[in-house]
Amino acid sequence: MTDECIQARFRLPYPEFTLEVDLELPGRGITALFGHSGSGKTTLLRCIAGLEQAPAGRLVVQGERWQDETTFLPTHRRPLGYVFQEGSLFPHLTARGNVEFGMKRAAEALEPAALAHVIDLLGIGPLLGRWPDQLSGGERQRVAIARALALKPRLLLMDEPLSALDLKRKREILPYLERLHDELSIPILYVTHSPDEVARLADHLVLMEGGRALASGPLTETLARLDLPIHQEEDAGVVLDATVAELDAAWHLARAEFPGGSLWVRDLDFTVGRRIRLRVLARDVSLALERHDGVSIANLIPATVAELSADAHPAVRLVRVDVGGTPLLARLTARSADALGLVPGKAVWVQVKSVAVLE
């Protein structure tokens, strides 16, 4: 354990389930607490905030004890920021009043210049004089995020901040969250049940089910694990952090390099050296025993089969291949897997039909 990390151990019985976790989370980046409703992810977040009191819990945040056998720091003394699902702005205060509410009370709040930057980052400058009931759902959430950041928190907790918004509003806020991730060094615990939000935002993934953490690890590694129940749906796939290594101006393509290989993606006005995030869905990946040049697919990479597993339907197999240390997932029919004689260790060619750039 290092001083940088967050250690959380809680046991809290409820009529429907018992929260029982013992986690060590990274002290930087976005950690997604992912799971279905009722999996205990919000309860875990509330325990970390001190809004729920788990009797024999233990919580150490970057070397500071917030809770153990003898200590229980009340919520208002914890240097955290919390963004609720929706409707948490005080209706008797303007947007500005809401943002300043915590700042006035925090031992250490943002300096005016830093606050101006956050307000700018979230694009809420023109909204500050309005009352919460004059703001749209997306605007309210952005104000709520600014209100939490204004406290200069050591840990930011976000409880499905987008779940109450429609797709359009979600698309409006996601870029702001991505900017937060890129620009702020605060560790963020982000509760969500949306695979898309995980893919776009998370660095670390905690998979929750029935009050327990089934897995906790770096995003790419964890998403590629076949023993976890996260691949039953259409979203099965991996997320890769890559660097733009080369631009093909003639064809508007960019080569994104990741440890062990690279993929050609659409050039969205990239510059060489830019960090981008790629999402490769298992259904867009096929495997071949030999290199086929006469196909339309641009991305052909040599790899080794690492693991096979059953999928939701008996006709389908998920295959994890290893590309020089980086995992990719492929979804094939069981018949194809059998015909190709896929077994762990076998060399294959990976054909990637489509790659999504998440920026």
Place this chain on the structure above:
Amino acid sequence: MSGADWLALTTTLKLSAVTTAVLLLLGTPLAWWLARTRRRAAVAVEAVVALPLVLPPTVLGFYMLVALGPHGPIGATLQAMGLHHLAFTFTGLVVASTLYSLPFMVQPLKDAFAAVGPRMLDAAATLRAGPWDCFFHVVLPLARRGFLTAITLTFAHTVGEFGVVLMVGGNIPGETRVLSIAIYDHAEAMDYASAHLLAGGLLAASFLMLFTVYFLNRRYHVVHV
């Protein structure tokens, strides 16, 4: 209006003001507890608080008279401590009125506190507000319509009480003789002119008070609270 009637008016106003102040102090924590607690016992407490709404005032007044009088548990204790018992005293009236008007303070406050919702309290806590800070700067402003309603109803209801006063306080000028008793006296004595004056005044004042509350509540609603 005679001097005795003026005295009855000031006694009434004093009784109502003191009762409202006492109830504000006692009723606020009680309403808060009722709005927040998950204990089953709260249901019984709620029923007890609502009792004065359904009991004949004479029943309440009778029990209060017995309890506060020289042989009752409260009166006897006070006497044992060298103090006076509370039957037929202004203090006795305040105690009885406090019980009698309890639901008019507690129920609107309880509803207002419940309407504030746990999300607001959680948000305040994550914004570094301790429990008292949260109460004064989040709950109070959000519940101010409830406070306005509770204070007005309690005051108006105390102004209008009759049965309890008659039982506990009797009819001592300057001490326990309130407006409603004065009206009763005038009617008994066939002095309808004086009865009309006081009754009409009380009617108009009560209407004005309630009108003001409903007017303000409507206006506050428009300005975001």
